[in-house]
Amino acid sequence: MTLAKAIAVGMGFGVIVGATPALAGQHLYVYSVVHPLYGEIGTLTDTIDSSTDVMRIDSHLRIAVDLVGVVIYQHESDTTEIMRNGRLVSLQTVTEKDGQHLEVHGEAQGDQFVVNAAAGSFTGPATTVPCDPWVLKHTGEGTAVYPSTGRIANVHVSGGAYETISVNGALVSARHFAVMGENREDVWFDSRGIPVMFRSVEDGTPIDFVLQEAGAGRGAAVVASSQHSIPAQSGNASK
Numbered sequence: 214m215t216l217a218k219a220i221a222v223g224m225g226f227g228v229i230v231g232a233t234p235a236l237a238g239q240h241l242y243v244y245s246v247v248h249p250l251y252g253e254i255g256t257l258t259d260t261i262d263s264s265t266d267v268m269r270i271d272s273h274l275r276i277a278v279d280l281v282g283v284v285i286y287q288h289e290s291d292t293t294e295i296m297r298n299g300r301l302v303s304l305q306t307v308t309e310k311d312g313q314h315l316e317v318h319g320e321a322q323g324d325q326f327v328v329n330a331a332a333g334s335f336t337g338p339a340t341t342v343p344c345d346p347w348v349l350k351h352t353g354e355g356t357a358v359y360p361s362t363g364r365i366a367n368v369h370v371s372g373g374a375y376e377t378i379s380v381n382g383a384l385v386s387a388r389h390f391a392v393m394g395e396n397r398e399d400v401w402f403d404s405r406g407i408p409v410m411f412r413s414v415e416d417g418t419p420i421d422f423v424l425q426e427a428g429a430g431r432g433a434a435v436v437a438s439s440q441h442s443i444p445a446q447s448g449n450a451s452k
Contacts, residue, residue: 237263242407243426246276249419254278255288257422261347270294270347272360287311292360294343301326301342306360317363330363337365344368346400346408349390357394368394376401380409380423 244257255276262269276288288310295303304319319328326341328334337356342348344357352370359366372390378401379385387401387409400411409424 237265238429240429241426242424244422245425246274247421247423248278251278251280256425259347266298268296268348270296270343270345272345290361294345294348294360296348300339301348301358304328304343304358304360304363306363308361317360319358319363326358326365328358328363328365332362332364335363335365341365344392344394344398346402346411349400349402352390359395364395366394368392378410381425385409 239260239262242259242261244259245253246255246257248254255274257275258273260271262271270293272290272292272294274288274290274292276286277284278286288308290306290308290310292306293303294301300321301319302321304317306315306317308315308317315331317328317330319326319330321327321339324339326337326339328336335358337358341356341358344359349370352373355368355370357366357368358364370390370392373388375386376389377384377386378389385401385403387403390400390402392398392400397414398412399414400408403409407424407427411422413420
């Protein structure tokens with residue numbers, strides 16, 4: 214599996230699983246992006262702005278893989294998702310990836326959700342949701358659109374049992390859900406319904422997104438801080 218594919222899948226995964234936290238107003242969440250070989254390679258910043266009827270999610274992914282002072286991979290992506298009364302009404306993504314400019318534009322049209330993207334045009338039912346941990350609702354079958362590519366796929370969500378995981382060196386009790394779509398994805402929610410970690414796994418390689426900061430508006434509090442150097446040699450630093 215290529216690094217680009219793993220990051221793209223992890224960036225847009227999560228579907229119809231858990232419980233979106235009932236947090237009105239604007240909240241900021243910062244995740245570190247961790248690769249088992251290259252270590253910490255960037256950040257994902259999510260801003261959740263919610264009211265009674267509307268939820269807007271702005272995501273900013275910044276990735277740079279540096280080996281011995283040489284950048285071998287770079288990926289920047291900005292996504293905006295707007296949900297109204299539980300329905301996805303707009304999805305916009307702009308990506309700069311190793312010199313490539315990619316866009317995804319999706320909107321609700323009648324009883325369909327229609328996407329135009331570099332990868333093609335796709336159509337799903339009105340119940341299509343973005344592959345995003347913040348809009349997970351229940352286990353079972355559903356239809357999801359991947360913000361990174363615009364592709365629409367059927368997904369199956371299972372799990373929900375509590376388990377203890379290590380997040381930034383601390384043990385956390387979290388509900389674990391598995392999402393099977395274009396590949397396998399996993400998400401762990403804390404007791405507030407906030408995803409403290411999510412993971413994309415393909416061909417045995419996990420890309421982890423680990424919560425580092427959380428708070429209202431711009432006043433995010435540090436959940437746990439850690440700095441990782443990018444190793445020049447190979448290795449298997451799986452969690």
